[in-house]
Amino acid sequence: MAQSKHDTDGATGSDLAACHPHHRILFDPVRIGPVVAPNRFYQVPHASGMTESNPRVRAAFRGTKAEGGWGVVSTGAVSIHPSSDDSPLPYARLWNDADIASHALTTDAVHQHGSLAAVELWHGGAVVMNRTSRLPPLSPSGVPWAATHIGFMGQQRPKPMDTRDIDAVLAWQRAATRRALDAGFDIIYVYAGMGYLGYEFLLPEYNWRTDGYGGSLENRTRFVREMLEVTREEAGGRAAVALRISLEELRAKPSDHYESEAHGVVSLLSDVPDLWDVKMDSSPNDCGASRFRPEGAHEPIIDFVRTVTDRPVVGVGRFTSPDTMVSQIKRGVLDLIGGARASIADPFLPDKIRRGNSDAIRECIGCNMCIASWHDGVPVRCTQNATAGEEWRRDWHPERFQRTKKTEQVLIVGGGPAGLEAALVAARQGYNVTVAEQHSDWGGRVLQESQLPGLAVWRRVRDYRVWALSQMGNVAMYTDSPMDADGISTLDADHIALATGARWTRHLYSALEIPSYPLSGPQVFTPEDVFNDAVVGDRVLVFDYDNYYLGGVIAEHLGRRGSRVVYATPAGHASAWTFMTNELPYVYKALGDQSVEILTTTNLDHFDGSTATLSNLFNGHPLTRGIDAVVIVGLRLPNTDLYEALQKLQAGGHESISNARLSLIGDALAPGAIAHAVHSGHGFSRGLLGGDDDRYLRDEPINLVTPQPAFDGGDKR
Ligand code: ADP
Numbered sequence: 001m002a003q004s005k006h007d008t009d010g011a012t013g014s015d016l017a018a019c020h021p022h023h024r025i026l027f028d029p030v031r032i033g034p035v036v037a038p039n040r041f042y043q044v045p046h047a048s049g050m051t052e053s054n055p056r057v058r059a060a061f062r063g064t065k066a067e068g069g070w071g072v073v074s075t076g077a078v079s080i081h082p083s084s085d086d087s088p089l090p091y092a093r094l095w096n097d098a099d100i101a102s103h104a105l106t107t108d109a110v111h112q113h114g115s116l117a118a119v120e121l122w123h124g125g126a127v128v129m130n131r132t133s134r135l136p137p138l139s140p141s142g143v144p145w146a147a148t149h150i151g152f153m154g155q156q157r158p159k160p161m162d163t164r165d166i167d168a169v170l171a172w173q174r175a176a177t178r179r180a181l182d183a184g185f186d187i188i189y190v191y192a193g194m195g196y197l198g199y200e201f202l203l204p205e206y207n208w209r210t211d212g213y214g215g216s217l218e219n220r221t222r223f224v225r226e227m228l229e230v231t232r233e234e235a236g237g238r239a240a241v242a243l244r245i246s247l248e249e250l251r252a253k254p255s256d257h258y259e260s261e262a263h264g265v266v267s268l269l270s271d272v273p274d275l276w277d278v279k280m281d282s283s284p285n286d287c288g289a290s291r292f293r294p295e296g297a298h299e300p301i302i303d304f305v306r307t308v309t310d311r312p313v314v315g316v317g318r319f320t321s322p323d324t325m326v327s328q329i330k331r332g333v334l335d336l337i338g339g340a341r342a343s344i345a346d347p348f349l350p351d352k353i354r355r356g357n358s359d360a361i362r363e364c365i366g367c368n369m370c371i372a373s374w375h376d377g378v379p380v381r382c383t384q385n386a387t388a389g390e391e392w393r394r395d396w397h398p399e400r401f402q403r404t405k406k407t408e409q410v411l412i413v414g415g416g417p418a419g420l421e422a423a424l425v426a427a428r429q430g431y432n433v434t435v436a437e438q439h440s441d442w443g444g445r446v447l448q449e450s451q452l453p454g455l456a457v458w459r460r461v462r463d464y465r466v467w468a469l470s471q472m473g474n475v476a477m478y479t480d481s482p483m484d485a486d487g488i489s490t491l492d493a494d495h496i497a498l499a500t501g502a503r504w505t506r507h508l509y510s511a512l513e514i515p516s517y518p519l520s521g522p523q524v525f526t527p528e529d530v531f532n533d534a535v536v537g538d539r540v541l542v543f544d545y546d547n548y549y550l551g552g553v554i555a556e557h558l559g560r561r562g563s564r565v566v567y568a569t570p571a572g573h574a575s576a577w578t579f580m581t582n583e584l585p586y587v588y589k590a591l592g593d594q595s596v597e598i599l600t601t602t603n604l605d606h607f608d609g610s611t612a613t614l615s616n617l618f619n620g621h622p623l624t625r626g627i628d629a630v631v632i633v634g635l636r637l638p639n640t641d642l643y644e645a646l647q648k649l650q651a652g653g654h655e656s657i658s659n660a661r662l663s664l665i666g667d668a669l670a671p672g673a674i675a676h677a678v679h680s681g682h683g684f685s686r687g688l689l690g691g692d693d694d695r696y697l698r699d700e701p702i703n704l705v706t707p708q709p710a711f712d713g714g715d716k717r
Pocket residue numbers: 413414415416417418419436437438439443444445446481482483484499500501502639642665666667668674677
């Protein structure tokens with residue numbers, strides 16, 4: 001358990017000299033069974049999209065968090081057997097001894113910084129479709145996980161497990177535990193959350209069994225207990241045993257003997273694991289978008305656990321404020337502060353608190369672009385931290401920058417996410433940076449969008465960078481400064497980055513499912529008009545084929561403002577891509593709360609100022625709505641006029657800029673999500689140094705071939 005004396009911890013007294021006294025409790029060591037976490041910062045298991053195919057990317061990603069002070073660093077889900085095959089979603093595995101070496105890279109990277117390495121052993125039960133292994137999925141009673149999103153659907157239904165299957169899973173857990181020990185892990189998980197196998201045994205909806213593993217709460221708990229027991233037996237005191245469990249549904253269930261079934265399960269297993277890792281049941285609630293779920297949203301479900309067990313408890317809540325973390329501990333909710341997204345957005349969060357520099361924390365904005373990466377089947381991307389996943393292959397460190405040896409001027413035009421990130425990275429590398437923004441405030445699209453419902457937290461993208469730039473002595477920042485080519489040519493910059501953003505157009509959508517031609521006429525608006533409060537009309541149609549958050553947020557915003565809103569999209573869902581970011585269920589709730597009419601698979605054909613003519617995308621059936629104004633959220637095109645004017649000056653041999661290196665970055669290069677703009681700005685400035693900073697290695701499974709650059713010569717765009 002946590003020691004009560006704050007100054008006898010893993011960090012020495014002098015380590016904590018700069019730490020705010022109120023925050024020192026966060027640096028207490030915590031005993032977890034046979035091991036001791038050096039502090040309370042615990043990077044809980046989270047998907048990274050990194051598998052046995054990219055072990056070096058993975059080791060550097062996790063190792064960087066240990067370097068940044070996370071006392072425990074965990075893997076994502078590690079499958080114990082081919083019957084737990086989540087493909088095409090990325091997952092790691094410990095199926096045989098050949099898998100050990102790639103995990104040992106991660107444990108080495110974590111141990112190098114004095115942190116503990118935890119492995120989330122996992123069997124997906126009925127949730128996985130075993131698309132590659134083609135083995136029958138396993139389940140307590142044959143109840144399938146019936147996904148509503150096509151990407152997760154599969155036509156393979158699970159086998160009801162007999163006792164031989166149960167014994168087999170226990171044996172696989174035991175074998176994976178042995179391999180995990182060989183790989184060097186200090187904490188080994190049993191997973192009973194998020195719909196996976198252990199969870200299915202606990203929940204009566206999945207578990208219809210009439211044998212000793214079904215029926216009473218004791219019986220339903222038996223499989224998880226046995227999983228914990230074989231893990232402990234095999235670990236033999238060399239590693240701690242953790243239980244990860246979802247408690248939302250269980251807490252909603254009344255129980256004869258306990259306050260709820262959640263209280264019952266935790267009581268029955270109270271001292272079986274060395275650590276309780278407690279969470280919610282569904283991804284949209286567990287890893288909730290900030291748009292709908294505040295910091296610390298799990299507390300009402302998990303707050304009781306520490307009163308029922310004397311084993312340490314870790315939980316998450318998108319915690320980025322050290323005061324909130326301290327409050328969780330002092331109020332007896334958690335012993336260890338779990339971080340998944342907080343640790344992705346800022347791997348050095350603990351270190352910054354330790355140094356008394358919490359202003360410098362790059363706070364997660366809760367946009368869930370990271371979880372979308374996993375749904376996309378690729379390594380993690382983060383809006384706030386462009387270096388996430390790039391630590392090894394591009395050698396981008398989140399806090400360390402090479403310094404230029406030259407005295408060079410970098411001019412950045414545009415103070416949105418791309419421009420601000422480029423300015424910050426260039427300044428940290430020692431360039432003399434000027435950044436000019438035409439508007440009176442910084443932030444570009446983030447400043448505008450963060451005024452819409454639920455998006456206020458996204459302002460952190462701007463706030464962090466503006467604050468960090470204000471700490472630098474080599475940056476000149478000008479707002480109210482629209483730049484043109486002639487003005488730029490007088491500034492004598494060596495490098496010019498145009499971060500001038502993109503603009504929304506009024507293009508409609510064609511039967512080819514691509515943008516067609518612009519809709520002309522009065523009362524046709526774009527998101528920019530919404531930001532400028534220029535959309536007038538009682539009955540508004542939002543036509544969305546951008547399909548991410550913005551169309552839905554605008555519909556919600558206009559509804560809150562008092563308009564009667566119709567939302568139409570050619571896609572199958574409103575804000576269809578927000579499935580990837582865990583927002584979709586809550587988008588529907590938000591639109592429902594504003595009585596927005598939702599028309600899916602619907603195209604907008606025509607609008608004459610009072611009637612919108614629409615048709616079904618697939619069968620062409622027409623429909624009409626009386627409408628005063630249309631907002632089209634569809635095509636964005638880059639703002640490249642300034643870039644082209646400068647190119648002309650250069651081509652004409654204009655003296656003062658003929659040697660300047662011109663670049664487009666962010667949305668001005670290729671419109672995308674904010675994460676793309678930040679990454680683009682970051683990459684531009686890393687690239688200023690040339691040489692190794694242009695590196696882009698391709699990872700390979702361990703022991704097979706030596707990694708090579710992804711590009712061998714040629715044009716490195
Ligand atoms: P990104 O996401 O790529 O950063 P944004 O649209 O968020 O793009 O930001 C672009 C910023 O560039 C906006 O704040 C816009 O006002 C600014 N900008 C565009 N053209 C100019 C210009 N000619 N001079 C100064 N600022 C400009």
